[in-house]
Amino acid sequence: MLSYLANPLRFMRFSRLAVPICFALGIVMVGWSLYNGLLVVPPDERQGGDLMRAMFTHVPSAWLCMGLYAALAGASFVWYIWRHELADVAARAIAPIGAGYTALCFITGSIWGQKGWGAGWHNLILGDSRLMSVLVLFFLFLGYMALRAALETRQKAARAAAILAMVGIVNVPIIKVSVDMWQTTTIHQPSSVISIGSPEPREEGSGMNPIYLQQLLWGFGGHTLLAAAMVMMLMRSEVYTQQGDRLLARKLEGA
Amino acid sequence: MSNAPLLHGDGLGAVRGERVLFRDVSVTANAGELILLRGANGSGKTTLLRQLAGLSQAQAGTIERAGLHHWIGHTNGLKAHETPRSHLRHWARVWGSARDVDIILKEIGLQRPANVPCRMLSAGQKRRTALARLALEDRKLWLLDEPFNALDTDGQDLLAARIKVHRAAGGAVIAALHGASPIEADREVTL
Amino acid sequence: MTASPLLSAFRSSLSEAWASGAGLLLPLGFFAGTATMVPFTLGSEAELLSRVGPGILWLALALSSMVTLERVFQADLQDGALDLWLQDSGSISLIAAIKTLTHWLVSGFPLVLLTPLIGFMLGVPSEKMIPAMLGYAMGGLVFFLWGGVAAALSASVSRAGLLIALIALPLYVPALIFGVQMVENGLDSPSFLFLAACTLFALGVAPAAMGAALRLAAE
Numbered sequence: 287m288l289s290y291l292a293n294p295l296r297f298m299r300f301s302r303l304a305v306p307i308c309f310a311l312g313i314v315m316v317g318w319s320l321y322n323g324l325l326v327v328p329p330d331e332r333q334g335g336d337l338m339r340a341m342f343t344h345v346p347s348a349w350l351c352m353g354l355y356a357a358l359a360g361a362s363f364v365w366y367i368w369r370h371e372l373a374d375v376a377a378r379a380i381a382p383i384g385a386g387y388t389a390l391c392f393i394t395g396s397i398w399g400q401k402g403w404g405a406g407w408h409n410l411i412l413g414d415s416r417l418m419s420v421l422v423l424f425f426l427f428l429g430y431m432a433l434r435a436a437l438e439t440r441q442k443a444a445r446a447a448a449i450l451a452m453v454g455i456v457n458v459p460i461i462k463v464s465v466d467m468w469q470t471t472t473i474h475q476p477s478s479v480i481s482i483g484s485p486e487p488r489e490e491g492s493g494m495n496p497i498y499l500q501q502l503l504w505g506f507g508g509h510t511l512l513a514a515a516m517v518m519m520l521m522r523s524e525v526y527t528q529q530g531d532r533l534l535a536r537k538l539e540g541a
Numbered sequence: 542m543s544n545a546p547l548l549h550g551d552g553l554g555a556v557r558g559e560r561v562l563f564r565d566v567s568v569t570a571n572a573g574e575l576i577l578l579r580g581a582n583g584s585g586k587t588t589l590l591r592q593l594a595g596l597s598q599a600q601a602g603t604i605e606r607a608g609l610h611h612w613i614g615h616t617n618g619l620k621a622h623e624t625p626r627s628h629l630r631h632w633a634r635v636w637g638s639a640r641d642v643d644i645i646l647k648e649i650g651l652q653r654p655a656n657v658p659c660r661m662l663s664a665g666q667k668r669r670t671a672l673a674r675l676a677l678e679d680r681k682l683w684l685l686d687e688p689f690n691a692l693d694t695d696g697q698d699l700l701a702a703r704i705k706v707h708r709a710a711g712g713a714v715i716a717a718l719h720g721a722s723p724i725e726a727d728r729e730v731t732l
Numbered sequence: 733m734t735a736s737p738l739l740s741a742f743r744s745s746l747s748e749a750w751a752s753g754a755g756l757l758l759p760l761g762f763f764a765g766t767a768t769m770v771p772f773t774l775g776s777e778a779e780l781l782s783r784v785g786p787g788i789l790w791l792a793l794a795l796s797s798m799v800t801l802e803r804v805f806q807a808d809l810q811d812g813a814l815d816l817w818l819q820d821s822g823s824i825s826l827i828a829a830i831k832t833l834t835h836w837l838v839s840g841f842p843l844v845l846l847t848p849l850i851g852f853m854l855g856v857p858s859e860k861m862i863p864a865m866l867g868y869a870m871g872g873l874v875f876f877l878w879g880g881v882a883a884a885l886s887a888s889v890s891r892a893g894l895l896i897a898l899i900a901l902p903l904y905v906p907a908l909i910f911g912v913q914m915v916e917n918g919l920d921s922p923s924f925l926f927l928a929a930c931t932l933f934a935l936g937v938a939p940a941a942m943g944a945a946l947r948l949a950a951e
Contacts, residue, residue, distance in 0.1 A: 432899070
């Protein structure tokens with residue numbers, strides 16, 4: 287599939303259909319999860335009452351900011367080894383979307399934690415290791431975009447940015463471990479989505495209410511589709527921009 | 542002596558941004574030859590020379606080099622704190638050359654300012670220091686970017702004589718040049 | 733590649749650092765000055781100072797690494813020395829590593845030497861002095877190596893200081909955390925091993941990245 291789409295022409299043909307479909311499906315799914323999450327499901331008093339409704343954005347965006355950084359590094363790697371121009375276009379498009387989702391994850395996390403975990407806003411940000419990891423990830427995205435913007439030609443920017451993304455991804459696990467060690471007293475609950483399927487009887491309060499889980503899964507799917515649609519849209523605009531620049535260069539040369 | 546060219550570049554191309562600088566350029570340098578790269582400002586002479594030297598990646602085409610080469614770019618490669626003598630000593634050490642740096646300095650006319658930091662030297666003296674590197678080690682291929690720049694007539698004659706000796710000894714020179722050449726070239730590559 | 737190019741690269745960048753005013757006095761003054769500022773900003777309460785003092789010095793070390801590295805590769809690019817290094821293929825990663833290590837030696841290592849003095853001033857307990865010195869030495873290496881990667885990536889950017897900081901800071905986080913913990917918990921804590929692992933990792937990965945970045949910068 288990916289190698290099939292590595293051809294820019296095929297990609298443009300594919301994405302012309304895929305972008306609106308992904309957008310439509312994504313909006314419907316996110317909308318459904320938000321509608322249910324914000325208005326229908328009962329608030330969980332243990333997790334901050336109504337504030338816990340931020341979870342339906344927070345958890346999907348947390349998964350996406352990690353996933354998008356991995357995708358960024360993957361695309362950079364592909365470009366660096368095989369020089370598929372489209373891989374660089376993809377990496378370039380992923381960066382702002384990824385930065386957006388890290389910001390979203392951080393903001394919703396702060397809202398959720400504001401009351402739910404009994405900590406003030408300030409304590410939450412500086413006291414929670416997972417949110418700090420997200421914040422570091424945000425700066426990795428930011429540095430990536432700043433480096434791309436600072437270099438004068440597309441080729442240089444692509445190469446430098448690819449090196450940076452690869453250096454970044456090998457450091458992400460270390461950053462994660464270090465931040466976890468720094469603040470062992472996380473106010474985060476342990477990941478509860480995974481434990482839903484565990485067969486042995488759980489003590490009260492662990493695991494997740496299936497009502498919540500359902501909305502979360504809608505959110506996961508919807509946000510993933512939305513992110514994919516936005517990335518492809520940016521890629522399309524980048525391909526068009528490059529074509530335009532090429533025409534412009536030729537025209538200026540001829541004049 | 543084998544007949545293989547010292548350098549052979551085939552179907553070379555360069556793109557800067559979305560702008561195509563040149564495409565499908567081929568350069569061959571055989572022993573004893575002087576090749577000049579010609580073209581207007583911005584036509585990509587320096588880019589082509591850097592591709593031949595392996596400093597820039599060729600966006601198209603292939604380059605084969607028979608061995609090491611000397612590179613004199615349009616920047617001289619001198620650090621501000623270096624003197625001509627310390628500069629040559631440094632690269633002699635890096636390359637493992639046993640040549641006498643003082644003799645080289647004398648031959649290129651840098652005996653007097655040999656211990657003056659480069660930031661106090663004139664452009665011509667810096668250029669001579671860079672050109673003195675050519676004498677540190679015997680390398681068959683010289684890649685020179687505007688080598689006559691900043692040199693006085695004395696210096697130009699000196700360099701022309703050096704190039705002549707080098708070619709007679711079976712070496713080859715590829716030079717990017719925008720002005721008139723003091724030496725007759727075997728071939729010109731026009732961009 | 734024999735040792736002599738590396739040795740001459742070391743000698744050359746040492747005299748370069750010296751000549752460009754980044755001699756021993758500059759970093760010593762910088763660290764001492766930073767340490768002197770701490771009581772002014774936080775008050776002279778002894779208990780507070782001994783607690784935050786080491787952390788402030790970590791920040792000073794991170795700052796000095798970024799400030800001194802801005803020109804390391806940029807100068808080489810502008811005066812053409814980078815082109816010369818690139819002629820002998822394959823060695824540029826090692827040369828880059830030597831250059832950053834030299835700069836660490838000149839502007840990071842002095843903090844290690846100064847630690848007992850500054851620590852005494854800030855009232856850091858004496859049993860924490862050895863872990864602190866070791867921590868600054870290893871953490872400084874990590875800072876300079878990743879900072880070197882950022883500097884190499886932005887070598888062709890004029891006024892790259894802020895860019896270098898933005899790129900390098902996330903990469904500084906692990907060494908910073910482990911380093912501070914190690915001073916807190918002593919040498920037999922896992923933080924020490926983690927910091928050592930970070931240092932080795934940076935030594936292994938950063939030179940290759942610097943080499944690739946410098947090849948790119950020369951284009």
